[in-house]
Amino acid sequence: xxxxxxxxxxxxxxxxxxxxxxxxxxxxxxxxxxxxxxxxxxxxxxxxxxxxxxxxxxxxxxxxxxxxxxxxxxxxxxxxxxxxxxxxxxxxxxxxxxxxxxxxxxxxxxxxxx
Amino acid sequence: xxxxxxxxxxxxxxxxxxxxxxxxxxxxxxxxxxxxxxxxxxxxxxxxxxxxxxxxxxxxxxxxxxxxxxxxxxxxxxxxxxxxxxxxxxxxxxxxxxxxxxxxxxxxxxx
Numbered sequence: 001x002x003x004x005x006x007x008x009x010x011x012x013x014x015x016x017x018x019x020x021x022x023x024x025x026x027x028x029x030x031x032x033x034x035x036x037x038x039x040x041x042x043x044x045x046x047x048x049x050x051x052x053x054x055x056x057x058x059x060x061x062x063x064x065x066x067x068x069x070x071x072x073x074x075x076x077x078x079x080x081x082x083x084x085x086x087x088x089x090x091x092x093x094x095x096x097x098x099x100x101x102x103x104x105x106x107x108x109x110x111x112x113x114x
Numbered sequence: 115x116x117x118x119x120x121x122x123x124x125x126x127x128x129x130x131x132x133x134x135x136x137x138x139x140x141x142x143x144x145x146x147x148x149x150x151x152x153x154x155x156x157x158x159x160x161x162x163x164x165x166x167x168x169x170x171x172x173x174x175x176x177x178x179x180x181x182x183x184x185x186x187x188x189x190x191x192x193x194x195x196x197x198x199x200x201x202x203x204x205x206x207x208x209x210x211x212x213x214x215x216x217x218x219x220x221x222x223x224x225x
Contacts, residue, residue, distance in 0.1 A: 042215040105157040
């Protein structure tokens with residue numbers, strides 16, 4: 001069965017550049033989450049979408065924005081990149097059925113800002 | 115205080131040992147609980163959901179204690195391949211649906 005697909009796997013950018021991360025959720029799922037995981041840290045929630053609407057917002061900087069499209073894909077747009085933005089970025093999807101079903105993760109995008 | 119807390123370890127155990135991890139959560143409105151396994155530089159993978167009645171999957175047993183607000187994971191007959199970080203995930207429902215991660219517990223199984 002198809003899982004969550006993220007691209008690119010690796011991305012190297014310079015300070016002040018922009019980056020776009022993409023994610024295709026599992027089609028039967030209705031909720032997409034973006035997480036940021038720094039070295040030795042737990043995944044930090046950035047933002048989520050329920051169907052195409054923004055659902056919850058976490059510790060997402062104002063320099064970041066996200067969109068959910070109708071073809072199951074989501075994008076995380078990051079501008080004015082800083083060295084501290086270097087991290088693993090995961091997209092995950094799930095299905096809400098009263099109590100939330102487990103998250104299924106993509107294999108992440110490793111962003112390095114130099 | 116973090117909403118979900120775990121002992122980071124590392125837990126260093128020999129093959130064949132039994133090891134248990136706990137995870138405490140602070141929000142009593144939490145309703146869904148999961149254990150994930152994460153290998154270095156890889157994505158978290160679902161190990162098991164945690165149900166009120168407790169559940170078992172092979173060598174792994176998960177328990178939920180709502181009164182004391184913690185979940186546990188027991189691994190029996192540890193294998194070298196069990197070496198990983200185990201992440202506890204807790205989700206509240208009603209209003210917001212944000213799955214919150216613990217810091218993870220590192221397990222090292224040695225020969």
